[in-house]
Every structure is written in structure tokens, then in C-alpha cells.
Amino acid sequence: MTLLLDIVTTAAILFIVSAGLLAIFGVLEIVNFAHGAWLTVGAYCAVVAGGLGLNPWLALPMAFVTGAVLGGVTERLIVRPLYARPLDAILATWGLGIVIGQLITLWFGRDVHFTENLLSGTIHVLGTSYSLYRIFALAAAVVIGLGFAFLLEGTRLGLSARAIIMNESLARALGLDTTRIRLVTFMIGTGLTALAGVLLTPLTSVDPTMGVAWLIGSFMLVMVAGSSFGALAVACLVFGGAQVLVSTFISPILGGITVAVLSALVLRISSKGFARV
């Protein structure tokens, strides 16, 4: 039973962490390699909130705003000139990640920080007692997923974004302000990623390089998912499940590479990955 809960909640955490990257990749076709840095920025928002003695939940909106504002600046200065050069965009955003990491180090030091728990204790689910926070993460993932579904299907911005995904030049010819839509999408993506960084704080320690560990996993999941949140959810469940099983029954170290290896294999067999789901 615990295993099942582990699988579902691990998948939920993977989904939360990758959602922001997917939003950017899906619409802009740019791989934001500064993704790890945005997670770190979000986590440090929680540290700052704790330092100021604020309610830890306030870190969530704080991180979203910080991430979105910084993301807006990034899109304007770094990403916009590179839309035609996707491989260079990977490199430039990776460089940005180095810069952010070093700035955080200069400001906060290299040490590991701990933050106040958002939720502690356990809860009785399906006959076992289980970490309340992990259950909360599951709920958060569902909220984020539904939120995106609403954003894409139910709003004007979502309609425009889908138009850009399908046919960018046609969308522009129809008078959509694609430049602004790209900017807003990027800001939502980075804001969401920073928010995910806050949600990670109860699960890991906070240090300047914490984001890198999450970068590769979410990058691989997004590659497999293409531009679909449904596919991302499926990929998180399948690969997250595999990761839990490998970690439990074989070795936690090998579990750490399960997602990356399986994603690479899936892409080798079918270059669209799970995008058709």
C-alpha cells in the first residue's frame, strides 16, 4: 500500500517540478536549461520568508511573482534572440543557471538551509499512515494540472498559445501578438517553476546547486511528453513508478537514473514519445 502511495506521490512531485519546463517547451519550443536555477530561486524564497518570520505559505505567491518577474527579464534579454537557434538557447539558459547559482552563493553562502515545514505529521490513508505533505503534493499536482487544462482550453491566452503551437506564422498573420504571448508563457513557466521550488523545500535541503539534480529528470520527462500536459502526467506516473520500484527493490542509486534511461529509450523507439497520448 505504501508502495502505491509512494508511486503516486513521486509522480506528483515529478509533475510539479516539470510543469513549468513543459509550459515553456510546449509553446516556445525552447528548452529552458535554467530550470534548475528557477527551482533554487523558489526554494530560497522560502528561506527568505522564513528569515523574515512570515507564514511559510506566503512563500508560494512570493516565489511565483519573483520567478515570473525574473523570467520576464530573461525572456526579453536572453531567450528572445535565440528562438531560431534552439541548441544555443539550451547553452545560454545553462549559462544563466550558472550565473543565478553563483549570485545565490554570493548572497546566501554555500551552506545548506532548512525551512519551516509547510505541513508536518502523517495522515491515515487506505489503512496506512502516510506523510501528510506528500499527500498534499499529490493534491497540488492535480490543481496545477487542472489549472493548466483550464488555462489552455478555457482562456483566450490558452487559445492563442495553442495556435502558436500548431502554426506560429499563421498565428502571427492572423494578428496575434506572438511576442507578447511568448513573454507571458515564459513568465508563467518560470513563475510556476519557482513555486515548485517552494513546494520542494520540505522534501530536500536547500542549497545553491539543488536545482541541477532535478533538471535532468524533468528535462527528460518533458522531452517524452512533447507539448501535452496529459502526456506529462502519464510519463510521470510510468517513469516515476519505475523509479520507485527500482529504488525499492534494486538500488536507490540506480533508481536515480531510471527516469533518464527509460526516457532516452522511449525516445529512441518512438521519437514522439508519449505525445500522442
Add this chain to the structure above:
Amino acid sequence: MSDVLAASPPRSAKVRRRAAFLGVLALCALALVVFGPMFLDRFSINVLTRSMIYAILAITVDLLWGFAGILTFGQAAFFGVGAYATAMLLTHVGSSPTLIGVALVLAILVPVMLGLIVGWLSFYYGSTPIYATVISLVFPIVVTQLIYSGGTLTGSSSGLVGYFGLPLGLEGFFRLSGICLVIVAVGALVFVRSDGGRILTAIRDNETRCAYLGLNTQRIKILLTTVLAGVAGLAGFLYANASGVVAPENTGFVFGTELVVWTALGGRGTVLGPVLGTIGIDYLSASLSGELPFLWQLVIGALFVVMIIVLPNGLAALVTRLTRRGRRHAPASAGPELVAEAPVHHKKKIEGPLLSIDRLEKSYGSQKVLEDITLDVAPGELVSLVGPNGAGKTTMMRCLTDGKETSGGVIRIAGQNIAGLVPNQIVALGVGRKFQVASVFESLTVAECLRMARAALDAPSFVTASDRLGLPSAAIEILQLTGLDRLLSTEVSLLSHGQKQSLELAMVVALEPRMILLDEPTAGLTKAERTTIGTILKKLTNELGFAAILVEHDLDFVRDISSRIVVLHQGRLVLDGSVDEVVNSEIVRTIYSGGDHV
């Protein structure tokens, strides 16, 4: 069997001068590394030894990324595997001169085998550049995790230390690493300037064109990955000996990204730039790490971002651009000498039609784009394919050159069913395709483009740049008619639209095909250029017995040169007949009602 067609001043003098320059440069570098230790303090010798080993890796990254366009983070892992192979053998088996020799062999062989696997995973028909980058990320992560889980065998997170390698001492390792670096750098410089080495740039510029010149680009990239994995393994062997310690960080993808950063800052695609960039940055990092470690990283990161956005080819490219500007007024060198060669390909006569299409069908989901197309084409025929936009003309051309495109029916070329064949295999059957938008190699010269077209028939040298260029006489004639024979050493990006179209046609003819497919070869050309192309096409089919299929909108042009016209309408073949039959037919008038279209 070869006669000189165009006289040009001897190029060998220039080649010799360049070789001499390279030789002097190499000797200076060797002198530096041999006598360097006398003038350097211990700290500098130590750090520079490491920097020079890293520079060897940067060269491999540059060949992959700067020249062939494959962005890779995986070289760190091959390096790490080489280093670990050495350290593990010397730690667990023991140390003797023989075992050190075995370690050297293993340090190269194991990465080579892994390179083959990584290459096979990364490059297959239809793989994307991003996918190769993905694999190059996953690979170092897997290697690092395996090392972490290796227990005492790999030393886990603390690595291996305390084994006995080559007994060379500090200065000896400095010299050994330096000599290896000079050898690898000279080898790389000679290779990238050779005719064979230009293939890498051609693949980066336009991989599709390479495939349609009959080159198996996937195999070339796998081979490149494999060989460079071996070079990285050699660097790993040096590192394991010189530093006396190996750690998981040496294999990780973060180190892989650092290599890319150094290469980018030094200037990708220049070989020497990445070497200087790596040595400079690594040495400065080590010197400054005591005082401002994070600030230094910050500066490097920021510089890297700015560089990628503003100056994607690095500092070294800026230098070459400046020197080139100074030289602009000097007359361009003549380029290689054109030599007519007897056909080497497809000498055998074939029985029956050259191309036979039987009930070809192509659909996207339920949407049928082509349906029930049956058509034969014999040698010497010039068949024009006409029809309104969206009739399926370009789709049909694609089906003829890519055996994975069709959804039904059979296409035979020279009697062989092409189902499932990829473009370079179909080119080998004797098909040349000219695209609608001129598909050439922008950063190669005219002569180099033509040599690419011959590369599949006549394997180029990986060491020298030939001063002869052997082409079929038909191709030479195209060059002469269009004046391209005087522009052989001009870079293609400087050519006009019409010149690029003619160059592409010459490249296709240089393949010695039996059949050429041309997609709107006259679009955007002047009247005079059109007439020239028409003359060439008529000559190729009437006199030389090529078959040609032409997609064209200009009905006057079609009427002048075709021997047969086929009309496509809404994915079906509605008419197939002589020029007069088709031009005067009722169906054509109905389809093109108003006729202003044509």
C-alpha cells in the same frame, strides 16, 4: 582518361606554405611544452598539465559541436571512463610497465566501444539534434551513478587514489600532456582542412543535402563519436596518471557542460580557439579560486551567455573576421583544377523502364494526397509534372526519393523496389534530386560543394586537400555555361540565388545519376538563366540519356523542353501524353480554367 579543362595557377605552392606554417607552429608549441617547466613554478606546472589534458577534450568537443554541429555533453563521460579504467586496473590488479600498457589500451578501447553504443543510440534515420544532445546528457549521468554504486571497485564517492602510474614526475607529465595536446591539435587541424574533414561542416550546414548526395550521414556521425570517444579516453589515461586521483566529478555532465563553455568562449569551429580558451580559463580559475571563487564563476557564466547570444562563434571567429576583412580586396585564389572524369557509376545497361510507379498512394490519416498513380519513365525522357498548387507534385517527388514516405503501391528504380530505403540508398540507385529552394552548403566553397557530391563515389582524403577536382564532363559544362567555374573558391553564401540553383544542379549531375528529379528549377530565375537551365536539361536527356522528371509551373518552359507531360490533379494522374496532346486537351483547360495560373 582525364584532360585539363580549366587552367589555373598552381595551388600546391599555397598548400605547401600552409603546411609549413602549421609545422612551424607545432614546433614552437613543442618547444614551449618541453622547455616550459624550466620557467614555471610548481603550482603552474601542476595546473597547466591538467589544463592541457582538458584542452585535448575541448578539441574533441569542438570537432563534434563546432564542426559537425552535434552539441554534446558526453565527452566528459568518455574521459572519465578512460581515467577510471586506468585507475581501477592499477589499483586492483597492480602496477607494472606491462599493466600500464594494458591500462592505456583499455582506456582507449572501452570508451571506443561505449562511443559506438552512444553513437548508435544517438544517430539513426530521422533522429533530431536535440535527441543526440539528450543522449549525451543521459550517458554521463548513468556513468556517474554506476561509479557511485561501484563500492570499493570504483571507490564510490571518494574516488580512487594511491595507485602507481607512469613514473614521470611533475615535469615529465607536463611534457607528456603537452606533446599529446600538440599531436591531437595538429591532427585535428590537418583533418578539418582535408577534403574528408569538410564533410563535417557539410553535415552541420545541411544534413538533408548530404543524404541526397548519397552520404550515410548517420554512419559518419557514429564513426566520429566513436573515434573521439577514444581520444577522450586517452586524455582520461593521461589524467589518471598525472593527477594520481580519479573522482566521480571527472565523469559528470557538469564537467561536460564546462567543456562546452570553454569551447564556446574560445571559439567553436577553430580548434585552436578552444585549446587556448580551455587553458586560459582553467588556469585563471585555479589561480583565482583562492580569492574570488564564486565571483569568477559568475563572470565566466555571464560571459558565456553574452557570447552565445552576441558572438556565437566565439572570440577566435571575431579575429578571423577582422583578418578576412583586411584581405577582402586581394583576388580570390583560383581553387582546384577541374578535371573531366570518365563515368565510374551505373555503366551497366538496365532492362525495362528506369522508373516504374505502380498504383502509388500517399495519405496523411484519412486525407489522401496521392492516389492510384501509375507511371513509367525510360532513359532519355524528360517528363514534366504539372498541376495546380496542392495537386501532390512535391509529395510525389518526396515519395520517389524516400522509401519510407509511401503509404501504398510500389516504386521501382532500375528494377529495384525502393520500399523502406532511406534517401542515401536511393541516391546510390542512380537518383539525383534538386530541391525547390536551392539546397547547398552555405559555408563551403563552390569547389567543396562539388567535391561533396563526389564523396560517395570517390572517397576523399582525410589528410590532404586535393588541388584537382574530378567531375563528369556534363557537370563541368554546367559550371562553364553559368560562369561558376571562375568562382570555385568563392564561399557559397556569397552567391546569387540563380548561381546557387545552378550549383545545385551541377552537384546533382556530379552524382552521375541515371535520373534527375527537379522541383521548380526555374523559380525566381531571370529569363537568361532559365534558357541556360533549359539547354542543359535538354542536353542531359537527349544526348546523355539521363531521365528527368520536372515539376514546373511555367508552361512555356515546359512546352519547350519536355518530351512528355503528366498532369496531376487532386492527387490523381489525369493525363499523360506528348506535349501537343496535353497542351491542347480539354481537361487541362478545365483544371486551369482561366489559365492565368499557368
